Amino acid sequence: MYSDFETISSYYDDLYVKDEEYAPEAAKVKELLSAHGIAPQSDLLILACGTGGHIPYFTDEYKVSGLDLSEDMLAVAEKKFPNLTFHRGNLIDFDVKANFDAMICLYGSIGFVKTVANLRAAMRRIAAQLRPNGVALITPWSTREDFRECLVVDAVDEPDLKISRMEQVRLKEPGIVEVTFHHLIGQGTDVTYHQQAVEIGLFSRQDYLSALTDAGLTLVEEYAGSDVRGGAYLGKRINA
Numbered sequence: 001m002y003s004d005f006e007t008i009s010s011y012y013d014d015l016y017v018k019d020e021e022y023a024p025e026a027a028k029v030k031e032l033l034s035a036h037g038i039a040p041q042s043d044l045l046i047l048a049c050g051t052g053g054h055i056p057y058f059t060d061e062y063k064v065s066g067l068d069l070s071e072d073m074l075a076v077a078e079k080k081f082p083n084l085t086f087h088r089g090n091l092i093d094f095d096v097k098a099n100f101d102a103m104i105c106l107y108g109s110i111g112f113v114k115t116v117a118n119l120r121a122a123m124r125r126i127a128a129q130l131r132p133n134g135v136a137l138i139t140p141w142s143t144r145e146d147f148r149e150c151l152v153v154d155a156v157d158e159p160d161l162k163i164s165r166m167e168q169v170r171l172k173e174p175g176i177v178e179v180t181f182h183h184l185i186g187q188g189t190d191v192t193y194h195q196q197a198v199e200i201g202l203f204s205r206q207d208y209l210s211a212l213t214d215a216g217l218t219l220v221e222e223y224a225g226s227d228v229r230g231g232a233y234l235g236k237r238i239n240a
């Protein structure tokens, strides 16, 4: 089942979109795209763009549009970037009436497709909508090889918004991680509690690589630097 972002969309940027993470990540992604032939002013589609947290870091270099499944996340993005085009679509079967020079899917969002079959379907859709010599950059949501169960703890302490965040990251069954959000949100003197569990596919490195190559892309780089969260696989559509 699809994990909705209805409640979280209203405070996603405050809690998750931090310049100290998004700026270096975007800078490295741009460097990688450029190294693999993506020129300035190319058409870039940001997949699972969410609230558009990465968008401001890419608009100087590319013609950017976004795609996401969540109406709520897209509503936030559209409000922030009224001049850009957004598509509502599912990674596994999206069909946008345009093709792109580059597509990126960051912060492990590909994991939300949950199954290896869906991962392979998503890579086929990505390959189908890339122009010849186009590049896809996908950041895995951890891999089976690297996964560790953990508790994530964080907080926001702004004058008019306080958030206390704890997230349980646990293996639910082979190949599926359950992340349970526990968010306490304080505004004025009110405190609300949001709890939600989402399921994320835990794919192996080989699952990612074979999905990419079987979709017709050529693996041109695997990037493992910590500035791009999760690292990145870059696939190029070398044949027309």
Ligand SMILES: C[S@@+](CC[C@H](N)C(=O)[O-])C[C@H]1O[C@@H](n2cnc3c(N)ncnc32)[C@H](O)[C@@H]1O
Pocket (backbone or CB within 6 Å): 005, 047, 048, 049, 050, 051, 052, 053, 054, 067, 068, 069, 070, 073, 089, 090, 091, 092, 105, 106, 107, 109, 112, 113
């Ligand atoms: C954790 S958020 C990350 C958003 C953004 N990539 C970022 O780094 O800020 C995951 C996003 O993936 C989107 N998503 C989940 N499943 C999806 C799917 N099957 N197709 C398209 N988007 C999906 C959610 O709606 C959400 O906006």
